[in-house]
Amino acid sequence: MQPISRRTLLGGGLAATAVAVTGTPLLTACSSGGADTAAANLAVKLPDHRPYQGVQPDLPGTDRVLAGFLKYPAHPVRAIHEKPGDGKPISFLTNIPGAIPPAENRNRFWQAMNDRLGSDLSISMASNDEYPKKFATRIAGGDLPDVLNIPPTTPELPALLKAKCRNLTEQLSGDAVHDYPFLANIPTEYWKGCVFNGGIYGVPVPRGMSRTSLPLYRVDLLAAKGIKNPAPKNFAEFLDLCTAMTEPKRHRWAWTKAPTAYVRQMFGMANQWKRSGDRFTTMYEDEANADALEATRKLVAAGVVNPDAFGDKASARKQWFNGGIAAFDLDSFVAWNQYYAENTAGDAFSVDMLDVPGFDGGLGKPWMGAALNNVTAFSTGSKHSTETLLKLANWMAAPFGTEEYLFRKYGVAGRHYTLHGSDPIPTKVGVVETGIGLQYICDSDLALYYAGRPEVPQRQHRIQQRIADRLVYDASYGLYSETMSRKWTQLTAVLLDVENQIVQGKQPVSAWRPAVKTFLSSGGTAMKSELAKAYAEAAKR
Incomplete structure (x- = not known):
């Protein structure tokens, strides 16, 4: 199954936004008469999949790897006449x-x-x-x-859809x-x-x-430092690579932001939710968080992250990457193409993506995108x-x-x-x-494609083939939790704030465990119970 990640646009803050903007709760007229029912949803016959066969790719896809094209077909098919x-x-x-x-x-x-x-x-x-x-x-x-x-x-999405759509x-x-x-x-x-x-x-x-995200890097900037085909084998080599790409006196840093999610993937942590038997746990409960946050704090302390990263918006970070202020950005295949479209560095501009190593060696586990x-x-x-x-x-x-x-x-x-x-x-x-x-x-x-740059889909297809068998999926996809719908983004925003405080050295790593305890008591435990119940309903069918 494929995951719904935290990187969606609105999240749980939407209901609060509605009250702030209009003085009215978002779903005043949208009572669903109870939580979304797993059994009723499982009874729905999903649409058949009938793949389109009209165009054959240069780089074949799989159920995980996207198909790639080195050029646009010379005679595109007019597929819809009405x-x-x-x-x-x-x-x-x-x-x-x-x-x-x-x-x-x-x-x-x-x-x-x-x-x-x-x-x-x-x-x-x-x-x-x-x-x-x-x-x-x-x-x-x-x-x-x-x-x-x-x-x-969107909070209380079933109620909104039932009432309005x-x-x-x-x-x-x-x-x-x-x-x-x-x-x-x-x-x-x-x-x-x-x-x-x-x-x-x-x-x-x-x-x-x-939407799978790993470190995008500026091939041209690394090549100027004599670094070709970077492939750190562990966190220590990754830190060395970042240090080599950092020159604060020239206003250049390795990273647009602290790559906490990437470090968590080095530890093989869950992609939001993990299921073991009928039990659900969040990524945040993993004991490895302490080591992952300490490692990310070490990156920030080493000065390899742009010091403005914790205050500026994503749009600013994209400008840093395109402008050569930063050499790495944790983002997706969609962003990879967007960077080429918005390129301000000229013909030398070139992008590739790092795989994720295990923290102490071996291979890490990348997270499948939303x-x-x-x-x-x-x-x-x-x-x-x-x-x-x-x-x-x-x-x-x-x-x-x-x-x-x-x-x-x-x-x-x-x-x-x-x-x-x-x-x-x-x-x-x-x-x-x-x-x-x-x-x-x-x-x-x-489709993996970039007009006039066949090396782009070739690189994208290559890294997708490399990571395909190690992808970690969000175990909650396709299951509904009323509490998660209402509270997930609000509660995880609190955890993100603690996380940022820790990696900046403003709080100790020991602050993480009580923050997670508060997350669980404020709704996380209810989410786990509701997801387990929804999964049990699915397992009966």
């Missing part, structure tokens, strides 16, 4: 990872997309940082669009999904995160391996038919190699990209105008 829209505007609420793009009346990509869809897409968007406030305001006020981007860790089971369960061939192309595992209240309440935006970026749900108040909205999602899920994918990701030739051979190379206008959040309506599994 416009999915019904002629009426369709509204959509979403976050976007980059800058807010030009409005529809000044955005030729957006206009061209509307023409292809057969309906004007009205998008209400906000940056990643601002989306929690916007989402909470719209939900609490009952001002819902036709299509909603809902993060998986359509049950899609009839249209998607089993072979019914075949009416939407590119939704059927999404592997069945991803659909587990869309089942609530005994029904399918959304379509998935899949991530999985593409299964879903978000669940896309359809408002019960929408005037569009469910079939129209599913056709829209199906169009957005057309996979790599199709003409629809080429347009959706790159835009119109000549304005948004230029062709180098068969590869679409984005223009500056293209990067700005195409960033309107279409990938959060629906998307296919990520």
Whole structure:
């Protein structure tokens, strides 16, 4: 099973945001009449998986390793001939990872997309940082669009979906999904995160391996130090590598942030939740935390982490990596491509990814990335038919190699990209105008590809093959805990604060154990019990 990681956008702070913004709890009108029922959810027949066979990759994928392409097909297949829209505007609420793009009346990509869809897409968007406030305001006020981007860790998610969104089971369960061939192309595992209240309440935006995070590093910066193909065999060699890449007098450090999660993987710790028999435990309870936090504190004390790391936002850290202020950043395959797209270092810019060694030798255990970026749900108040909205999602899920994918990701030739051979190379206008959040309506599994740089998918495929058999999954994926839904992010935020205090040397490592004890008494123990109960229900079937 694939995990839901802590790196989702909203988390448990959403309910608090709703109260702060509107004075009203998020789910005032969304009583579910009780917790999500595992038995009812397990009775749901998930959508069949029917893989698309229209394009063959250069680098074959597996159930874990993503397929890779060295170039875009010279003659992309036009896979959908009917416009999915019904002629009426369709509204959509979403976050976007980059800058807010030009409005529809000044955005030729957006206009061209509307023409292809057969309906004007009205998008209400906000940056990643601002989306929690916007989402909470719209939900609490009952001002819902036709299509909603809902993060998986939204508090009391089953109640919200049951009260405000359509049950899609009839249209998607089993072979019914075949009416939407590119939704059927999404592997069945991803659909587990869309089942609530005994029904399918959304379509998935899949991530999985593409969100697996390990140290990305600047190949060009390491090469300038005479370091090629770095492969530390243990923590000591890793610290030596970091020290070699740190020059504070030149305003250069090895790391954009303290790599605590990476050090935990060196110890083979759980990916959020671990199951042993019918018992669930969190990563935070592992006795190895003391050693992992001490090791990370040692990295910070050695000065290899940018001293501004504990105060600045993720956007600043990305600028440090691109600008050469830091040589390492703990991030995913999605970020790997984004770094190339936002490159400010010129043609020499080059990125690769470190494997994770065992702390004292051998091999560590990397964590599989979050299964879903978000669940896309359809408002019960929408005037569009469910079939129209599913056709829209199906169009957005057309996979790599199709003409629809080429347009959706790159835009119109000549304005948004230029062709180098068969590869679409984005223009500056293209990067700005195409960033309107279409990938959060629906998307296919990520294809390993970067236009004009075949070495990028080759490196990505190589590291994925290397780590595939050691990936650790979150044992809670597909199981629902009411307490975890409401309290996980709030309680783990407290632990994160203690963690940061320890690695900065402001608190002793001994402060960790009482913090975990408080976590357990404040809701962690209830989460463990609820997950065990949900697992027991699953085991009966």
